Amino acid sequence: MTARSPTAEGSRGETRAHVPVLLAEVLAALAPQANHRCIDATFGAGGYSTALLDAGARVLAIDRDPAAVAAGCSLVEASGGRLTLVQGRFGELERLAQGAGFAPADGVVLDIGVSSMQLDDPERGFSFQVDGPLDMRMSGRGAGPSAADIVNEAEEADVADILYQFGEERRSRAIARAIVARRRERPFARTLELAQLVERVLGRGKIGGRHPATRTFQALRIYVNDELGELAQGLAAAERVLKPGGRLAVVTFHSLEDAMVKRFLQARTGKREGASRHLPPGAPPERESSFRFVNPKPVSPAETEIAANPRARSARLRWAVRTAAPPWPY
Numbered sequence: 215m216t217a218r219s220p221t222a223e224g225s226r227g228e229t230r231a232h233v234p235v236l237l238a239e240v241l242a243a244l245a246p247q248a249n250h251r252c253i254d255a256t257f258g259a260g261g262y263s264t265a266l267l268d269a270g271a272r273v274l275a276i277d278r279d280p281a282a283v284a285a286g287c288s289l290v291e292a293s294g295g296r297l298t299l300v301q302g303r304f305g306e307l308e309r310l311a312q313g314a315g316f317a318p319a320d321g322v323v324l325d326i327g328v329s330s331m332q333l334d335d336p337e338r339g340f341s342f343q344v345d346g347p348l349d350m351r352m353s354g355r356g357a358g359p360s361a362a363d364i365v366n367e368a369e370e371a372d373v374a375d376i377l378y379q380f381g382e383e384r385r386s387r388a389i390a391r392a393i394v395a396r397r398r399e400r401p402f403a404r405t406l407e408l409a410q411l412v413e414r415v416l417g418r419g420k421i422g423g424r425h426p427a428t429r430t431f432q433a434l435r436i437y438v439n440d441e442l443g444e445l446a447q448g449l450a451a452a453e454r455v456l457k458p459g460g461r462l463a464v465v466t467f468h469s470l471e472d473a474m475v476k477r478f479l480q481a482r483t484g485k486r487e488g489a490s491r492h493l494p495p496g497a498p499p500e501r502e503s504s505f506r507f508v509n510p511k512p513v514s515p516a517e518t519e520i521a522a523n524p525r526a527r528s529a530r531l532r533w534a535v536r537t538a539a540p541p542w543p544y
Contacts, residue, residue: 234261235526236465239513240323243463243533246271250320253311253455255304255448257282258329260289266321267293274316275299276307278353279332303353305447311455318457324448325465328352328435330525340435342409342427348402350435361434365408366401370394380442380470381433389415389430405431432468445471449478450544453504456536462505463533472512472530479534482542483507502539509533 234240240262246252248270254263257277263286266273275297277283283301290297298314304324311317332338332352339349339361348362349355365373370390377386392415393402402408409427416426436442452462466472479485482505513531520527 234265235325235523235529236513236515236519236531237261237265239531240463240465241265241269243508243513243531244321244323244461246321251316251318252321252323253307253316253319253452254323255307255452256323256325257286257299258325259331260286262323262325263297263299264289267296271320272296272316273298274311274314274319276302276304276310278303279329280354282329282331285331303444303448305444305451307448307451308454311451317455319455319460320457321461321463322452322456323463323465324445324452326441326445326471327467336405339405340431342405342425342431345404345406348405348408350431350438352439359438361408361438362402364434364438365393366397376437377430377433379433380436381429381431382469383429383433385416436470442470442474445474446478447544449475450541453482453536454541458536458538460536461533462536463531465529465531467528467530472532475532476512479505479507479510479532483510483534485510501542502537504537504539504541505534506537507534 244252244266246266246269250271252266252271252273254266254273254275257263257275259282260275263273263275273293273296275286277286277299278301280301283299286299290299298316300310300314302310307322308317311319328340333341336344336346337349339347348360348365350361351357364376368376370393373393374386374390377383377389383389389412392411393408396402396411408430409425412427412430418426420426421428449464456462464475466475482503484500484503485507515526515529
């Protein structure tokens with residue numbers, strides 16, 4: 215995936231050249247070789263896929279955005295049959311891998327969030343820095359409710375919950391009250407309308423070095439696209455698809471995503487906090503570890519990468535190797 219990294223919007227993206235975040239580290243984690251079957255479950259502009267192809271691997275690339283799939287056609291043609299690109303969500307990874315003949319797989323990479331191509335296109339409605347329709351649907355228009363639908367139709371308490379749970383916005387109730395008061399006059403239609411309202415509630419100064427609307431836009435995007443639900447399904451699907459010795463690499467940009475990946479891998483490696491090595495009589499046996507850590511600590515970008523691409527500053531890579539144990543129930 216070449217278009218993923220964090221931005222001032224609290225999303226992923228990278229430089230305009232679409233250089234993948236943590237590319238060298240992801241390749242080191244996956245260790246691709248000739249004829250390996252690798253799955254790039256978040257294709258974007260194809261950066262990770264290109265690197266895997268260059269290493270000699272066969273690649274199944276997945277993206278829910280039809281625009282990304284259309285833009286990747288030239289890479290498919292240039293791959294000599296080694297790249298299969300399909301439209302779909304990474305929560306569908308297992309079904310798509312089986313259908314394309316990529317199960318079992320040698321490697322899976324997930325790069326979680328919005329792509330820089332989506333952020334840079336005002337018509338997609340992801341960015342609060344440029345005006346555009348308040349949309350945020352990664353799968354395109356017509357694919358479920360938009361961000362405008364949520365802020366114009368949801369109950370005030372539900373809006374506040376979304377902002378708090380998915381954006382970790384401490385003043386979610388004040389923002390929700392202001393949204394409901396404003397929509398009584400006229401509905402929200404544009405990104406800057408919402409961004410400016412949040413600025414009026416929180417003030418125009420940056421919060422923690424970020425625009426005051428960062429958390430609100432992050433929350434709506436995650437909710438509209440069910441990103442955390444997709445991540446949970448994608449992690450479980452990768453566990454089922456990877457063969458023994460196969461490798462899972464996940465790049466995240468937000469604490470909510472990173473915490474979910476951390477908990478998943480800690481559980482699957484037997485490293486979860488508070489786990490006891492001795493169970494009381496009659497308790498069910500502990501499950502066999504389905505992954506093992508090589509490095510249990512997350513990998514962050516080097517200062518040189520952050521200097522070249524400030525959007526990479528919050529990226530975290532976690533990775534682990536599949537064991538021969540059966541997958542856990544999901």
